Amino acid sequence: MGPLLTWELVSRYGPWPHYLFPGPVAVAASVGRMLADGRLAAAAARSLGRLVQGYALSVTVGVPLGVALARSAAVRRAIRPIVLGLQALPSICWLPLAILWFGLSEPAILFVVVMGSLLAVAIATEDAVAGVDPVLLRAAGTLGVRGPRFHLGVLLPAALPGILTGLKLGWSFAWRALMAGELLFVAGGLGQLLQNGREVLDAAQVMGVMVAIVAIGMTVDRVLFRILELRVRRRWGLLEATA
Amino acid sequence: MWTDLLGRLLGPRRIPGRGMLVPRQARAGLPKIDVRDVGHHFQKLVALHDVNIEVHAGEFVCLVGPSGCGKTTLLYALAGHLEPSGGRISIDGVPVKGPGPDRLLVFQEPALFPWLTVRQNLVFALRARGLSRVDAAARAAAFIPLVHLEGFEEALPHQLSGGMRMRVQLARALAVDPAVLLMDEPFASLDAQTRSSMHQLLQRIWLRDRKTVVFVTHDVREALVLGDRVVVMAARPGRVLHDLDVKLPRPRDPDDEALVALSRRIRAELQRAEAAGAPEPDTTPPSTTEEERDARVAEERGTPRGTAPDVGARL
Numbered sequence: 001m002g003p004l005l006t007w008e009l010v011s012r013y014g015p016w017p018h019y020l021f022p023g024p025v026a027v028a029a030s031v032g033r034m035l036a037d038g039r040l041a042a043a044a045a046r047s048l049g050r051l052v053q054g055y056a057l058s059v060t061v062g063v064p065l066g067v068a069l070a071r072s073a074a075v076r077r078a079i080r081p082i083v084l085g086l087q088a089l090p091s092i093c094w095l096p097l098a099i100l101w102f103g104l105s106e107p108a109i110l111f112v113v114v115m116g117s118l119l120a121v122a123i124a125t126e127d128a129v130a131g132v133d134p135v136l137l138r139a140a141g142t143l144g145v146r147g148p149r150f151h152l153g154v155l156l157p158a159a160l161p162g163i164l165t166g167l168k169l170g171w172s173f174a175w176r177a178l179m180a181g182e183l184l185f186v187a188g189g190l191g192q193l194l195q196n197g198r199e200v201l202d203a204a205q206v207m208g209v210m211v212a213i214v215a216i217g218m219t220v221d222r223v224l225f226r227i228l229e230l231r232v233r234r235r236w237g238l239l240e241a242t243a
Numbered sequence: 244m245w246t247d248l249l250g251r252l253l254g255p256r257r258i259p260g261r262g263m264l265v266p267r268q269a270r271a272g273l274p275k276i277d278v279r280d281v282g283h284h285f286q287k288l289v290a291l292h293d294v295n296i297e298v299h300a301g302e303f304v305c306l307v308g309p310s311g312c313g314k315t316t317l318l319y320a321l322a323g324h325l326e327p328s329g330g331r332i333s334i335d336g337v338p339v340k341g342p343g344p345d346r347l348l349v350f351q352e353p354a355l356f357p358w359l360t361v362r363q364n365l366v367f368a369l370r371a372r373g374l375s376r377v378d379a380a381a382r383a384a385a386f387i388p389l390v391h392l393e394g395f396e397e398a399l400p401h402q403l404s405g406g407m408r409m410r411v412q413l414a415r416a417l418a419v420d421p422a423v424l425l426m427d428e429p430f431a432s433l434d435a436q437t438r439s440s441m442h443q444l445l446q447r448i449w450l451r452d453r454k455t456v457v458f459v460t461h462d463v464r465e466a467l468v469l470g471d472r473v474v475v476m477a478a479r480p481g482r483v484l485h486d487l488d489v490k491l492p493r494p495r496d497p498d499d500e501a502l503v504a505l506s507r508r509i510r511a512e513l514q515r516a517e518a519a520g521a522p523e524p525d526t527t528p529p530s531t532t533e534e535e536r537d538a539r540v541a542e543e544r545g546t547p548r549g550t551a552p553d554v555g556a557r558l
Binding site: 127138139141142143144145146149152153154157158204235236237 | 251281322324342343346348350352354355356357358367368370371372398400401402414419
């Protein structure tokens with residue numbers, strides 16, 4: 001309660017004009033208005049729709065890519081330097097190229113999201129697969145487990161705790177890339193609602209959307225992924241028994 | 244043979260275990276496993292030097308020796324997880340090239356898939372061997388009670404004790420039913436009590452199924468409790484010192500007087516080999532026949548052992 005109260009007091013009695021530095025009451029009212037007229041829900045749905053598409057693509061390409069990187073020296077030699085190099089590039093830097101390639105369209109923004117998360121997912125998967133207990137690989141070898149049964153039944157489950165960490169990281173990268181993309185490239189979504197607020201000099205709306213972005217990010221990260229991670233770690237026996 | 248019987252009838256034995264450990268008798272027929280002149284080196288280190296071992300179907304052979312004697316290297320070569328740098332290994336006359344369904348390696352670690360329950364671990368292995376879902380489930384259900392794990396079918400490996408996990412691995416290996424079971428110090432990490440109950444269990448199961456087993460251990464007593472045959476190995480370079488038949492009656496008790504005396508003798512032998520350092524068997528040409536080798540082993544064993552550092556005898 002303390003920080004909120006301080007915020008409200010600073011906004012009312014501080015040196016800045018109230019319309020540029022609104023307090024929590026004004027921000028809450030703005031969020032309420034945006035919820036009531038459906039703008040926030042529509043923008044969030046639009047953003048999340050893009051995110052899910054881009055992220056799904058990242059995972060379906062990134063996980064197999066990571067497995068290939070970990071398991072094949074040839075693949076590693078051929079593309080690991082590129083993967084590591086591109087990883088150093090902030091994903092929003094892909095936007096100009098994406099616009100050249102795909103025009104001002106949905107695929108351009110999806111491309112930015114995919115480039116933001118794909119490599120993180122691939123690198124984390126590679127680490128996780130490379131770190132799989134060799135005893136399990138030998139056990140699979142002597143039991144004659146190979147082919148798809150080996151990859152889907154041994155390798156991926158054995159690496160899953162590490163892969164999940166990568167998926168979480170990939171998700172937050174995708175989320176950031178999407179917000180950056182939507183801010184620069186106006187096409188609906190939360191990023192645009194944010195820009196909108198600036199255009200009409202409505203700082204309360206800007207802050208309200210920021211709060212919504214934080215809330216969505218935290219929900220996915222702290223709730224969805226946390227539950228998933230806990231479940232996996234418990235099943236895999238990686239947690240201390242909490243009696 | 245009947246002298247042994249006479250000795251038992253006439254008064255107390257002076258030397259417990261006498262006649263219970265004899266140089267390996269040549270067996271008729273083709274061996275199941277044939278290890279011929281196998282050598283292996285890791286860079287400069289000679290892990291195995293000119294190893295010759297024949298294992299017949301249904302034999303329980305223990306490879307025993309100090310760390311560095313190449314026993315595990317040899318086992319992994321048998322499993323096909325490692326290709327020796329020299330010599331030939333064949334199973335039923337077919338050269339070993341990589342792991343195969345006729346052999347199964349049992350590890351020192353339980354090596355269970357941690358995300359699968361006890362039952363699922365067995366079913367997964369059986370499905371990989373081509374069994375249908377129904378058959379795999381039925382077979383898993385039949386083998387879990389064999390290692391006394393009824394009621395733990397749906398437990399996850401991390402919920403079990405170390406001994407129970409080893410039992411699951413044993414059940415998995417037996418359910419898969421390979422022609423040859425290769426065991427790499429499977430009980431080394433267990434406490435004495437659990438290990439001894441695992442010995443009883445394995446003996447009981449082996450007496451029932453008469454599977455061909457090659458069992459690696461550094462524990463001489465464990466080798467004598469379990470093995471029909473004990474292949475004593477020495478290090479630097481890894482080589483076979485003795486190949487002995489164990490004539491102790493089964494089931495064997497690790498605290499049996501004869502068994503303890505024999506293990507003391509083998510340990511003394513190993514200590515002597517270590518002290519000597521120089522590769523003893525190298526004094527004879529490497530291309531000895533089975534008979535020559537046996538004769539040599541008999542000769543060595545016949546020599547008085549007064550100078551051997553027999554720690555046990557002094558105690």
